[in-house]
Amino acid sequence: MKHIYLFFSTIIFLGFFTNCGSKKDLQEYAPAQFLDAYTTTGSTGLELHIPFTVIQENQISLDSVYFRGMKSPLLQNEEIISEYVAKFHIKDPQMVMSGDAREEYGNKAPQRAEKSPYEIERDEAILVFSENNKTKYYKITGITEGK
Template sequence: MKHIYLLFNTILVFSLFTNCGSNKGLQEGAPAQFQDVYTTTASSGLKLHIPVAVIQDNQISLDSVYFRGMKSPLVQNEELSNEYVAQFNTKDSEVVMSSDPREEYGNKAPQRAEKSPFDIERDEAILVFSQNNKTKYFKLTGITDGK
């Protein structure tokens, strides 16, 4: 009987610790109503456009996005207030190398590859958002190239 009690307690403690890590799961419901998500090519690389039809600004904050092996912060578009944009530096920019550090001032650091916490396809992205001071994840699918 003691063995069964010990085994039960061990399983209970193990399940408590493993459930704490499962909070990083994908959300089933969207944090907002999204329109068609698309990419455009910019001079420095790729831009991911996320048009939002409806969002509760006081409860949800769109933070960043994982896309094609990179992570970038989301910024609200200045021209279209209902659109969020993530910039990915995918093109090699010309780097100035000099013995004078002032001449290298304009160099931009390349964007590091950052693995998504979830497996995604080429036309998918992981949206990182905050709701009630908790970080949550949502998978965006059907992303089209160019618009």
């Protein structure tokens, strides 16, 4: 009888610790009606454009995106209201390379790598959004180069 009690206690104990962690579930539904996402290359790096047709801004908030080993905040495009943009700073055309560290003082560091919470391909991104004060994740697929 003691062995049965110990066995069930162990199962309950393990179940408690494996289920109480912060489990990040990938959402199957999109938090908005998105059009085809695409990238453009600017002078300082890569921009991920996520156009949408319908979004309920009073219920959800698009926060950031993981793409190609980096994470960047999503900002509403100033020129196209129905589009969000994430900027990934890879290079800086104003960067000064010199043997004298004082001349390199104003250089910005490149964006550091940040691992995605899910495995994604080169043409995929993980969208991080908030709904009812809970952080959720959605995978965007089929991202094309340029437009």
